[in-house]
Amino acid sequence: MDDRNACYLGHASVHFGHFLLETLSRAWAWRVLDGDSVPVMQSPPRVPKFVKSFLALLPGVAERFEFIKRTTRFKNVYVPAPSFVFRRSAHVEFKFLCETLAERALPSGVNLTDQPLYLSRRGLGPFANRALVGEERLERLLEEEGFLIVRPETLPITEQIKLFNSHRWIVSPMGSACHTRVFSRKENNILMLTRPDFTPNFVLCDALCNGVAHYANVLSAPDSHLGSTAVWEPVLLKEQEILDLMKKLGLVRPKAEFRGPPPNQELYRERWNRAAAREAVRGRVPNTPARAEL
Secondary structure, three states, X not given: OEEEEEEEEEEOOOOHHHHHHHHHHHHHHHHOOOOOEEEEEEOOOOOOHHHHHHHHOOOOOOXXXXXXXXXXXXXXXXXXXXXXXXXXXXXXXXXXXXXXXXXXXXXOOOOOEOOOEEEOOHHHOXXXXXXEEOHHXXXXXXXXXXXXXXXXXXXXXXXXXXHHOOEOEEEEEOOHHHHHHHHOOOOXXXXXXEOOOOOOHHHHHHHOOOOXXXXXXXXXXXXXXXXXXXXXXXXXXXXXXXXXXHHXXXXXXXXXXXXXXXXOHHHHHHHHHHHHHHHHHOOOOOXXXXXXXX
């Protein structure tokens, strides 16, 4: 029995997006916590660095925070309502929390630049969820057009927050890195490369931010009997569509073009089939092997 009062914030998810939206969204309660209450979080076997980094930015919390690794009974347990609810609602309290963390991460502030930013997924590897086949071609094009190319998973949390506070335009494939825009204290714009079945969590996050969000349905996967929600599928970029859109938005020159031959469709189909077979072994797709049709 622990005679203290506890404020339960949830589970320290090892997934960046889930931790940010499901767990950190309860941390708004730091402003109203009783000084005698201890903030607690259920701990995974190994706590990711980004979890500790976010907690370190919470004023008055980091020095009192405890990870709970076994069943514990407290005198009283307070469970704050989430200020972000998956697929349903986003509250301004969540934005206030994120801006507070951004202010602590960037106490001296930063200036906005007109250099566009691209958040790459290449560093996640070829077997990551929604691996973008041929992304290197897109990166070469964007580098020629003056973009800054970054791999957000390689950067400290404070640097990721800084990126979203220093670039007027961000281009990114759909993914958890896009959620970091909620830490922006500046007006900026995002062009998100999506599939038609992308989660409304992206829209909810962007609705809290100043600036314009564009969602471009330019990521495609082959037709199969699995439907359109398999997150493990490698995807192809509809190159001409995204190029035309970036020209329209003024992000690239009117004469900008992709260089070299596009990804081989047959090789992509075989890669998709191998991924489907791998996921079938893991039980994430039906036992009957899926086959891609392009």
